[in-house]
Amino acid sequence: MTLDSVKRALQSPDERMPFAELGMKEDEYQRVKEILGRRPTGSELAIYSVMWSEHCSYKSSKVHLRQFATKAPASEALLVGMGENAGVVDIGDGWAATFKIESHNHPSYVEPHQGAATGVGGIVRDIMSMGARPIAVMDSLRFGGLDQHDTRRVLPGVVEGISHYGNCLGLPNIGGEVVFDPCYIGNPLVNALCVGLLRKDQIKLATAPGPGNKVVLFGARTGADGIGGASVLASATFEDESQAKRPAVQVGDPFMEKLLIECCLELYQADVVVGIQDLGAAGVSCATTELAAKGTGGMAVDLNLVPLRDPTLRPEEILMSESQERMMAVVTPEDIAAFMAICEKWDVPATVIGEVTDSGRLTMTWDGEVIVDIPPGTAADEGPVYQRPFHEPAGQAALNTHVELARPDDLRATLLQLLGSANLSSREWVTSQYDRYVRGNTVLAQPADAGVLRISESMPGADETTRGIALATDGNGRYAKLDPYAGAQLALAEAYRNVAVTGATPLAVTNCLNFGSPEDPEVMWQFAEAVRGLADACKTLGVPVTGGNVSFYNQTGAAAIHPTPVVGVLGVIEDVARRVPSGFTAANLRVVLLGD
């Protein structure tokens, strides 16, 4: 099999590259050629195609998301805002919380158990990469109608996946949502939130400074997970149709992730990490380009050193593999022995695969030949940005016409029907599959409006603080469909109220924006309106958005899901012992209705 090296790329400038098969547009490909001054190698194309994908580059949403920064209210609590793996908020007494919500929608439709499980795994690694100990998870779920056939496959699988992965990690599940609506039948939503705790002076960032520092890949070995597209690149000729597509399903190993958590915390404690990044959707491509771009700017990697689960993987596939439970760290040469010893204690494989340089280039070799030589920032930060056209959907006004509902004759029957409906029924079937007690700091969980955690015993050294944090997620696709601007605001208002009623002061917001295709101007309008609404409401309430995630293309054919912005709010309570549980706790108390 010929290796597509940089040398070869120079010799064969006109070779056809399968950029379209990898989801890249003609003009994007031309830009890559301009940046490099030649055609990209297969490996370079792998990197650019994945880094410039909607998922990693936010090319359709970026221009709108900026409002979260430009309209952001002043906040003293904000320590790290948007743009890092997760936002970090000062919660007082020297402690900080980091939290983020992320989607794993499509994989959860293909293989519900593994898709949902690896969704939890991914967000937990994001939180770890900030230097924090993950302390709880939440999940916000949308399924098709309870009576629709495929829901019987998707719902139990998703719940089992979240349950198994989260329980196995020893992270209490302190809340979430389950909503049924036929619009989600081919596109279930699985949004997972993780919150972590760290000392506010010990935040870690995804950066690779210091030439000579070592680049370490640690955690699971790399396999063929999620590299359907990359196999085109690895085939002998790009035209080779017969090349069987490698699997797209990623399988999670929560046991390995648990070891990774404990291993990372010990690495942080020993202070042997200069920079760190989790490996998410874009795997090694993403970790190397982002670390290099935010550091000194250069990195040299020998891809042959990446430990493989499947020895037949080609470099292009290694670059695009989505194998789970992997992290990448930058470590000084002096600390490398200590770093490796800690990994060994936790049975976590770790391998030095490269070095930080001051060349300003990310270079990679395979069998001694240079196969990647790019300015890392062009892949990580300078992806395409689209101003997608949008306009109000044709039927929007009609949706909002006032209809007079007849008063039902039989109130009893109506009540019974409501009580028996899927969306009002007990959530216990789901929540009883989640461990809400582990770690012993859960003050409130289901059925409370918000989850509340005690801080003092969550980490060594925190014993002095009386503080707690509260978290809630909310979202209502039906509201957002009627009016995405107001719908997003209502989601925020609800999560904000849910946090406030526990006695906590809301401090910060994360969000997961689940929409149909951005290439549909009507969907894009919903998106633009929702972001505008959320940004305005955050400004009014005085809480900044610290991070989040956009999930587009949740649609089957021309039918998109309801626009579904899911909002998570984090608050702080000064004395967690004074939290207010819901429910009437004694007889003869007065009942007061607040608000109008």
Place this chain on the structure above:
Amino acid sequence: MARVIVDVMLKPEILDPQGQAIARALPRLGFSSVADVRQGKRFELELPGPATEETLAEARKIAETLLANTVIEDFHLHIEEDA
């Protein structure tokens, strides 16, 4: 009475964390000769009457739709004699 055995294993390219955990544990237990371990499932289906073409076809359909998750698993089916 016929007994149809359905063996379900993860596809070779899919990560098998269970098998790996066992393989890693073996040397610690003093077993050094095993290069790799994969863990899968075994189902025993009891069918009344002899195994005919039809029962086998039905068993195959059961394996495909219920016993194996063909997104990530392969299955293999055979009849056990003298069940």
Place this chain on the structure above:
Amino acid sequence: MARVIVDVMLKPEILDPQGQAIARALPRLGFSSVADVRQGKRFELELPGPATEETLAEARKIAETLLANTVIEDFHLHIEEDA
């Protein structure tokens, strides 16, 4: 390379809720010909070199001490040809 297969099944007197759940689901899915289902585990051990008396003895020991819990499970072991 030899491959030793270890099949582990719950002892007949131990309740097998997974097998029962499958058996109960079958008629609902339109499969009527299955009288009973039991679910167990299948392990594939890869041993370097040919299957000798010793490797087999070692595999048996692994099955006995680790792969099966003989309090509740029976195991059965065989060599798979042309692995």
Place this chain on the structure above:
Amino acid sequence: MMRVGVVTFPGTLDDQDAARAVRLAGAEAVPLWHADHDLRGVDAVFLPGGFSYGDYLRCGAISRFAPLMEELIPAAKAGLPVLGTCNGFQILCEAHLLPGALTRNAGLHYLCRDQGIRVENNATAWTGQFDQGQEILLPIKHGEGRYVADAATLAELERAGRVVFRYTGGNPNGSLNDIAGICNEAGNVVGLMPHPEHAVEELTGAPSVDGRGFFTSILKKLVTA
């Protein structure tokens, strides 16, 4: 001060909760590492819950071969008080310190809920501070907690009063004879599926502090021994 060891295997989850419960009872919690051949001179050992080795293969199957277990097994047989909860119980059974086995819940799902149990034997090292027949509330959270044993073993457990805890108000997992926990012949080794360490504080965990009794029991026992 009495020293109670708390064991951590790879994948142990409730170790910090267990240590906290030990401390709240007024004893020192001594961390014990699975890979060490060292019990550090502790007076008693707590094997907490979790998913040691991911619970791959069978719950507790791989853990029981840990170096620490090579020390713990003879010590327990010689009378060292040992409490195993959830995964700890599973490990004790796999290590044959307790008879029988824990299998998949009859309902086939992992189940987390607050569960009533009855103390059937208050003469063990870990239950002395409970009343015989006392009903208590502890959380359970497991997918494989259905206790099974052959008929002879079950009969012997019942005859000798070695069924220490029984579920009340509904059997959550299909355990034979509603068994939630058992002990060895000498009563120093106790295993149960529910989690006393999650029911020791008003503020957190289950709406109960019944778990405290386990820790006051062992301390009393050690002090008077």
